[in-house]
Amino acid sequence: xxxxxxxxxxxxxxxxxxxxxxxxxxxxxxxxxxxxxxxxxxxxxxxxxxxxxxxxxxxxxxxxxxxxxxxxxxxxxxxxxxxxxxxxxxxxxxxxxxxxxxxxxxxxxxxxxxxxxxxxxxxxxxxxxxxxxxxxxxxxxxxxxxxxxxxxxxxxxxxxxxxxxxxxxxxxxxxxxxxxxxxxxxxxxxxxxxxxxxxxxxxxxxxxxxxxxxxxxxxxxxxxxxxxxxxxxxxxxxxxxxxxxxxxxxxxxxxxxxxxxxxxxxxxxx
Numbered sequence: 001x002x003x004x005x006x007x008x009x010x011x012x013x014x015x016x017x018x019x020x021x022x023x024x025x026x027x028x029x030x031x032x033x034x035x036x037x038x039x040x041x042x043x044x045x046x047x048x049x050x051x052x053x054x055x056x057x058x059x060x061x062x063x064x065x066x067x068x069x070x071x072x073x074x075x076x077x078x079x080x081x082x083x084x085x086x087x088x089x090x091x092x093x094x095x096x097x098x099x100x101x102x103x104x105x106x107x108x109x110x111x112x113x114x115x116x117x118x119x120x121x122x123x124x125x126x127x128x129x130x131x132x133x134x135x136x137x138x139x140x141x142x143x144x145x146x147x148x149x150x151x152x153x154x155x156x157x158x159x160x161x162x163x164x165x166x167x168x169x170x171x172x173x174x175x176x177x178x179x180x181x182x183x184x185x186x187x188x189x190x191x192x193x194x195x196x197x198x199x200x201x202x203x204x205x206x207x208x209x210x211x212x213x214x215x216x217x218x219x220x221x222x223x224x225x226x227x228x229x230x231x232x233x234x235x236x237x238x239x240x241x242x243x244x245x246x247x248x249x250x251x252x253x254x255x256x257x258x259x260x261x262x263x264x265x266x267x268x269x270x
Contacts, residue, residue: 001077003064006084008091016105017058017082017093034108036161038171040100041068046171048075053107057081060089060101072102100167108161112179114152114186118193121149121177123267124221126186128154128235130256132227136160137168138257139224144172146264151178152186152221187238190221199223199239200263201231202253206244209266214241220267224260 016035035055038047048054054076061083063069073081083089090096097103118124125148130136136158143151151160157180158165160173190197196217200209207213214220223239225231230253236242245254245262253259 001073001079001081003081003083005061006082006088006092008085008088016056017103035105036108036166037163038104038106039102039163039167041072041102043166043171044072044102044104045075046174047104047106048072050171050174052109052174054079055105055107057105058089058093058097058103059083060097061085063101069102072104076104112177114179114181114189115193117150117152117177117179118189118195121193122219122269123148123264124150124152124190124195124219125260125264126152126154126181126190126221126223127157128184128223128231129156129226130224131156131158133158133162133164134168135227135255135257136162137165137173139260140165140169140176140178141172142257142261142264144169144176146261147268148176148264151176153178153180154184155181156184184232185234185238193219195219195221196241197221197223197239198241198243198267199225199231199236200244200259201225201236201239201242202244203236203242206242209243209245209263211243214243214267215270222260222263222267224256224263227256 038044057076057079059069059081064083086096125143127139140151140160160178166173187197196219198214198220200222223231223235245259
């Protein structure tokens with residue numbers, strides 16, 4: 001194992017961790033790089049447990065010889081380890097590591113195809129144009145916890161391997177099958193696989209999420225839309241049903257991450 005100490009203002013030839021600000025991460029074509037960043041010990045261990053290949057580690061100096069740090073280093077014996085003072089690491093990454101005291105650059109897995117995700121599935125979430133990494137991460141975490149079988153993402157949806165999405169989902173992206181769609185209209189594919197489609201949307205025709213009719217179907221695909229405008233009109237019109245979560249006190253809707261968790265619970269396999 002090679003441990004390399006970095007100083008503030010010093011940039012290594014290894015650029016995996018250089019200036020990982022949210023703005024820069026949003027602008028990078030991360031899927032084309034073939035890697036992603038796992039942030040925090042729980043997420044790093046989850047990725048290693050799932051068999052993901054570590055490429056490089058960045059660790060706060062005081063944890064290199066700590067029990068927690070040693071447990072990660074022992075699992076990555078051939079991987080270069082970069083460390084330094086908190087000030088040096090903040091200068092390199094663009095943010096303070098603090099509680100997330102370790103970053104691990106991981107090789108991305110081979111992408112799955114939508115048909116693979118739908119095979120043998122009975123509960124699917126379809127994310128349309130959701131661009132906020134924290135919301136995508138929250139949806140993945142709820143989907144994994146509440147027995148959703150897989151997730152499909154529209155072409156313009158946030159990358160689930162965005163650093164913040166991976167952190168918020170606590171590694172759930174490694175535990176649930178998912179695939180990116182190549183078209184904004186996956187209805188033919190879903191119906192070929194026997195799915196009834198439900199769009200979570202505020203329309204005059206929407207029925208309550210707990211309507212008995214929605215639970216009679218063996219296979220359900222739940223569509224979730226953007227944080228600002230929700231599902232597009234074409235998607236709502238194409239869904240077999242549109243549904244709402246009944247609200248109180250004049251609130252018209254919930255954050256998409258919270259709404260997804262409620263819907264996953266309601267649609268769970270009995």
